Amino acid sequence: MRTLVVGAGIAGPTLAHWLARGGHDVVLVERAPARREGGYLIDFWGAGFDVAERMGIVPQLTERGYPVRELREVDDDGRTIARMDPRRVVARTGGRFVSIARSDLAAVIADTLEGSVETIFGDTVRTLTEHRTGVRVELESGASHDVDLVVGADGLHSRVRRLAFGEESEFERYLGIVVAVAVLDGYQPREELVGVTRTSVGAQVLRFAQRDGSTVVAFTFRHDGAVPLEDLTAQHELLRRRLGSMAWEVPAMLEQLPTARSFYLDRASQIRMPSWSRGRVVLLGDAAACASLLAGQGSALAMIEAYLFAHEVIASPDDIGSALAAYQRRLMPFVRAKQEAATRMGIAFAPRSRTELLLRNTAIRAARVPWLADLAIGSTLRDAINLPPTHLPPMGG
Numbered sequence: 001m002r003t004l005v006v007g008a009g010i011a012g013p014t015l016a017h018w019l020a021r022g023g024h025d026v027v028l029v030e031r032a033p034a035r036r037e038g039g040y041l042i043d044f045w046g047a048g049f050d051v052a053e054r055m056g057i058v059p060q061l062t063e064r065g066y067p068v069r070e071l072r073e074v075d076d077d078g079r080t081i082a083r084m085d086p087r088r089v090v091a092r093t094g095g096r097f098v099s100i101a102r103s104d105l106a107a108v109i110a111d112t113l114e115g116s117v118e119t120i121f122g123d124t125v126r127t128l129t130e131h132r133t134g135v136r137v138e139l140e141s142g143a144s145h146d147v148d149l150v151v152g153a154d155g156l157h158s159r160v161r162r163l164a165f166g167e168e169s170e171f172e173r174y175l176g177i178v179v180a181v182a183v184l185d186g187y188q189p190r191e192e193l194v195g196v197t198r199t200s201v202g203a204q205v206l207r208f209a210q211r212d213g214s215t216v217v218a219f220t221f222r223h224d225g226a227v228p229l230e231d232l233t234a235q236h237e238l239l240r241r242r243l244g245s246m247a248w249e250v251p252a253m254l255e256q257l258p259t260a261r262s263f264y265l266d267r268a269s270q271i272r273m274p275s276w277s278r279g280r281v282v283l284l285g286d287a288a289a290c291a292s293l294l295a296g297q298g299s300a301l302a303m304i305e306a307y308l309f310a311h312e313v314i315a316s317p318d319d320i321g322s323a324l325a326a327y328q329r330r331l332m333p334f335v336r337a338k339q340e341a342a343t344r345m346g347i348a349f350a351p352r353s354r355t356e357l358l359l360r361n362t363a364i365r366a367a368r369v370p371w372l373a374d375l376a377i378g379s380t381l382r383d384a385i386n387l388p389p390t391h392l393p394p395m396g397g
């Protein structure tokens with residue numbers, strides 16, 4: 001079977017990995033001219049960790065990951081007002097937990113494809129035409145591909161979704177929060193393995209020092225107006241306008257934006273669709289069911305979806321319709337539950353009022369009491385989904 005996957009973020013390469021192991025022929029098409037850098041630090045556990053283990057990449061993830069020793073909330077003057085030790089959470093998972101930069105996770109997955117999967121950078125799909133036995137895909141470059149299946153793994157603002165299913169506005173639910181992440185070189189102060197946040201009503205700023213000398217700075221804030229998705233200058237301006245009055249280190253961070261090594265800004269949105277496939281075109285990851293930053297698990301979800309999708313397609317290559325239906329049946333309730341939980345998490349990233357802010361900080365302090373932490377965190381660390389076993393040979397094997 002020949003599959004064309006659009007988008008080389010997290011979901012696309014994970015799917016390519018599994019399909020290639022199942023003996024399928026896969027082409028990945030990525031709009032960016034090279035692997036994309038940047039993004040925040042993600043926590044990775046649960047069924048996503050299980051998928052990583054089956055891909056044989058846990059040693060690389062652990063090597064590039066950060067054993068974070070403290071999450072600290074500070075006031076306007078940088079004084080600690082609450083702190084927690086995330087190693088408790090890690091221990092609760094039996095060590096099956098990694099905090100890693102999104103770009104490192106993406107790179108580790110992409111490395112597994114070397115020599116097995118062709119990746120075309122700097123191109124994207126222009127038209128999709130389905131015929132009786134497959135799909136003809138025309139790319140912007142003029143190249144065309146005849147394939148059995150097209151997978152849109154091209155993120156929240158998926159073009160494949162627009163071409164095959166309809167406008168983004170039909171499926172997007174904006175949660176009223178914008179997320180922006182800058183990677184700054186030479187930022188001071190630095191504290192190794194400590195995440196420091198300053199949260200005020202409607203906004204939060206976080207910094208975390210990375211081991212190559214850079215610091216990742218994440219901004220989340222409530223915003224009702226338009227969000228510029230392409231215009232970098234307008235994005236920086238939006239941050240300055242909305243966060244310029246915050247104290248702590250925020251003015252210095254905003255000042256360094258123009259020299260950031262990488263910058264990412266987007267709406268915290270969810271994608272909710274009644275169906276993830278139409279004929280031989282199917283969506284995966286954020287394109288299908290983005291749960292948003294507030295879910296804290298977007299990359300792991302993307303990997304779980306990719307694993308289960310590949311499992312179904314490899315099991316029924318001659319009956320794609322049934323495979324796609326099974327993929328959706330297995331995953332949709334699980335993903336919907338994650339989305340619902342995420343809609344209640346705005347309080348953690350951008351509390352709406354002083355009362356919400358107080359509640360949030362009290363919850364962080366309470367997390368220092370072991371039994372309370374176990375009560376609050378325990379259930380969120382279990383993923384209510386069973387992964388079928390894989391009997392596929394390792395990559396290249």
Ligand SMILES: Cc1cc2nc3c(=O)[nH]c(=O)nc-3n(C[C@H](O)[C@H](O)[C@H](O)COP(=O)(O)OP(=O)(O)OC[C@H]3O[C@@H](n4cnc5c(N)ncnc54)[C@H](O)[C@@H]3O)c2cc1C
Binds near residue numbers: 007036039293
């Ligand atoms: C550079 C980057 C930084 C990120 N940082 C954050 C962050 O800080 N916080 C957060 O909440 N989420 C962030 N995300 C989103 C996060 O990675 C996803 O929520 C999650 O990993 C799900 O993965 P995905 O593969 O479905 O989507 P993504 O990881 O978004 O990957 C989608 C891929 O498709 C590519 N693409 C998009 N459109 C096209 C097109 N028309 N043709 C071909 N390729 C296309 C993109 O360049 C990207 O490589 C970031 C995504 C990227 C790409």
